[in-house]
Amino acid sequence: MSEARELICRPPRGRALQYLGALGVAGTVAAVVRGLSGTLDLWVCGGLLSAVVGAVSLHTAALRLVADEYGVHTRTLLRRRSVPWRDIADLQVCLRYASSSYGPQFRIGLVPREGRARLLPLPRGWAPDHSDFDERVGVLRALHRRHGSPDSDHVPVVSARAAGRGRAGSLGLCALLLAGAGVAAWFVPAAEAGEQAWKAAAPCRVTAPQERRDDCLTHEPAVVSRTVAARTKRQSWLYLADGRPLERVAVSREAAQRFVPGDRVELTFWHGEVREVVGERHVWREHVPAAGELAVIAAVLALGAGYPGARVLLGVRGRRLPRDEVLPSALPFAVALAGTGLWLLPLCRLHPTTLLTSPAAVTWAAAGSAGTLALFAWAWRRTRVLPPGEVAADGGTADGGTDVFLAARFLEYTDYNPYGFGTHVVLGDGPPSVVPHPGPGRFAARRIPAERFALTGLRRVRGGDGDTVSGSWHVAEFDDGGRPVRLAAEPGDLARIVGALGTAGASTGGAQAADTSEAQAAGASGARLPESPAPRAAHGPTG
Structure with missing residues (x-):
């Protein structure tokens, strides 16, 4: 399929969409006729509803995408557009509605060499079965490599956490909350004056x-x-x-x-x-909002605006990252904002209009501001973008060779990670193994075949690695006997695991080489090797 000369995409169930569009046109005509005759009843409402359904159906039925040797050609109900391959820098997969209960929707994004990226109307895929979508993406990538020059050697997957995702929504929400905080703060003096007048x-x-x-x-x-x-x-x-x-x-x-x-x-x-x-x-x-209540509302809105503002800040901070790399989580800034609210909200409630005139309020605000600065400095450090490979391992194993459990995930289903059950990697008294728990003990451990592993690269988390991987983790890519596998963990823990796998692989490989040499020597001298005992029946995964 990747050797195809062109790709043509049409919406599924196109005939049904055309029928719905025709029904919408008929409903629109009926609603207009009955409306002009002065009759307003349920038939008019039904006609208007069918008009909306028909418009959506006609728009969907008119979608087309054709990719050939000249470029990518798209058509919608109101517009046609063609982009030659030489003007396309890359093709990316965009995950939309990743938090929906129906699973993420997959769309293809076209990244031009000049201008902003835009989504192609077709093809589309939905989780969990999107094999047809993946096949069409492969055809588009093959056509792009054949007739153009892609910037990346892999398919970038841009999720909601990726650096290439727009931050307009977070910026708009931040501005809206700040505007609400300003309006609430504007009424604080008037509320204070009214409250004092009522008491007097x-x-x-x-x-x-x-x-x-x-x-x-x-x-x-x-x-x-x-x-x-x-x-x-x-x-x-x-x-x-x-x-x-x-x-x-x-x-x-x-x-x-x-x-x-x-x-x-x-x-x-x-x-x-x-x-x-x-x-x-x-x-x-009658309850009349007091000045302290309005001040608390203004403070809550301002603190709430801090979280989308932190997301925008992280996007600006990671603007030089590849567009499919995942940004660090903004949760450390949420912790800093929550810590700020612990002292700011009581202060606003008790001193809504005397923040700068009361000595107690000034002292309170100064001490709280110092704590807030410390929290935001910690959040800034926690959300640093660490280049892969520059973090040293966090120490060795525990004293006495005891086991150490490190949070890590293999992202592929393998014999040592069936159905992605592993959540930790255990190092120490025994071979490196995958376990589905943080310890203690090696219950349900699966040994990692380190002798088959060859490290091929270290990188940061990408959008295609899934939502279960933290944005602050790094990913090690291995060649497992010809099959690529990925291991994700904290940078320090990942360096520690990679070092342990390298040591275990070298020792296992040396032992296998010694056994092979001994067998060859025994065969040359005519000696007979001792028979190995019959294998025992396995009752579960062993370490």
Whole structure:
């Protein structure tokens, strides 16, 4: 298939999509006719719905992709585009909706030599079975190598964590949260002034003029005629007898349940609004957001903006990385933001408007800022991009030759890692082995055939390595008797494992060479080798 002269991709179930498109056109016509005649009923709604379905179906049915010796030609419902091979720098696989319950969607991205990368409309693949998609990617890569000059020698896989993924979404979310924090902070002084005015308000004098009664408290008697306690999020009400001094008062659901018809209550008015309803059974007070609450909301929004901001920062920091390499996780910055919230939120609650005037608040903020700087320095160090091969092994095995368990994963299914069950590699008292637990003991251990391993390269994690591999890990590529395998671990642990595999492979290879020489010498002298005992039945994986 890779020797094909061209590749033609059409959407699956094209005939069904055409029928849906025709149905959408018919529904649109019917909706327009009934709408112009002045009849608005369910047929119009159905016609509009079929119009939307038809538009989507027609757009999908019109998709085409043709790749030949001249380049890549795409067609959509409204546009045609052709790109020659000489203008294509590379082809990459993009993983979209990686967090969806349906699995990731695979798309092909076209990287031009000038301009931004864009997604091709076809082909598309979905996990877990995307063999047809992989086959078409292979054909496109073969055509590109034959008629162009790709920049990479492998298929770059750009996941949501990769350096080549756009950060516009994180940047927009950060800006939106910061704008919300600014709006909340803008209302803090007004809320503080209103709160102080409410606390200082006194009952109105009898001789006070009407225009000055808004700043004082007015008390009016009333009788509850009936109550409405909403069961959902709808508003609950107290209805007053004879509509005096007003027809109804909006209260909480609990207050509507506590008051009963016939209760005599006293309403407290301030600035023309009911602020309190006092009765023998219950007292209701309207909740007005205090300045401290608004300051806490502003601080929470600002801290929330820090996480997408950290993702943008990591993207800028790794802009020189290959586009398929995975960036370090932003979780260390999330820890720093959480630590900042531990001192910032109580400070905002207690000192919303006196952060710079209160000595206690200034001391509190200075001590907290020092801790925040330390946390962010730690997060910055934890998210460094370490070049592969420059990290030394983190010490040797434990004293007395005891086993040491290191978190590591083989990314291929092999005889020593069936179905990817291994989560750790154990070194020390015994050969290097794969185990599905962090120890202690070598239960369910599978020995790694180090004598077959030949190290072919060290690199950082790529998008094609899967989402189970941390972005801070490194990957060692081995040749396992002609089969490529990948081992992922922390840089220091990986160097330690690679060194142990090299030592074990050399010792095993030397022992095998000595056994071979002994056998050849015995055969030349006519001596008979002792027969090996019959193999025992295996009852499970052994070390």
